[in-house]
Amino acid sequence: AQKVTQAQTEISVVEKEDVTLDCVYETRDTTYYLFWYKQPPSGELVFLIRRNSFDEQNEISGRYSWNFQKSTSSFNFTITASQVVDSAVYFCALSEGESSGDKLTFGTGTRLAVRP
Amino acid sequence: EAQVTQNPRYLITVTGKKLTVTCSQNMNHEYMSWYRQDPGLGLRQIYYSMNVEVTDKGDVPEGYKVSRKEKRNFPLILESPSPNQTSLYFCATQGQVGSPLHFGNGTRLTVT
Numbered sequence: 001a002q003k004v005t006q007a008q009t010e011i012s013v014v015e016k017e018d019v020t021l022d023c024v025y026e027t028r029d030t031t032y033y034l035f036w037y038k039q040p041p042s043g044e045l046v047f048l049i050r051r052n053s054f055d056e057q058n059e060i061s062g063r064y065s066w067n068f069q070k071s072t073s074s075f076n077f078t079i080t081a082s083q084v085v086d087s088a089v090y091f092c093a094l095s096e097g098e099s100s101g102d103k104l105t106f107g108t109g110t111r112l113a114v115r116p
Numbered sequence: 117e118a119q120v121t122q123n124p125r126y127l128i129t130v131t132g133k134k135l136t137v138t139c140s141q142n143m144n145h146e147y148m149s150w151y152r153q154d155p156g157l158g159l160r161q162i163y164y165s166m167n168v169e170v171t172d173k174g175d176v177p178e179g180y181k182v183s184r185k186e187k188r189n190f191p192l193i194l195e196s197p198s199p200n201q202t203s204l205y206f207c208a209t210q211g212q213v214g215s216p217l218h219f220g221n222g223t224r225l226t227v228t
Contacts, residue, residue, distance in 0.1 A: 043221070043224075108157060
């Protein structure tokens, strides 16, 4: 069965610090998809990134970057020069695609607080 | 604009009083699902639907019903709500396999 572990429940940093949110996943499938979602205090879920299992290239989008390593089953998320607006709960999620009816299995989330 | 619309946003009810949370999408997606979010547990899937008249249980289906009579709507029904169903609920749709889920804005339900 698929599983996603976000061991960091809460992280607090001061503005401009870099912060990395960890995500470790388990799956028996060779084809799968990994996602990160952001949930700001307003409560909606905002899609950040998707990675498929065949694409291990790291990705950078502005201050955000993602490090996908199949060897350690990890898909970590780094925010560089954090800002107060980054304060949110971040969820990592896994989909095994067709074998599971596209169900997303979520981690328990990491609450990030960025202090001014 | 692509949208998943849930209603209501907030709902307070009493134990045993039947309620329905509506979900509607305008993206013509076949796949729709419901999740509940609880502190320390993340989001867990309640039910999903691969197409009209096709629904199936997710990880936590007990106490819930769904229907998919038409492609755009996927209501979540609580026939006899109980306090342990107090939660934040999200409806979601998906286009192709492996594509991101599109979530509604959530429904915060409190059952007293």
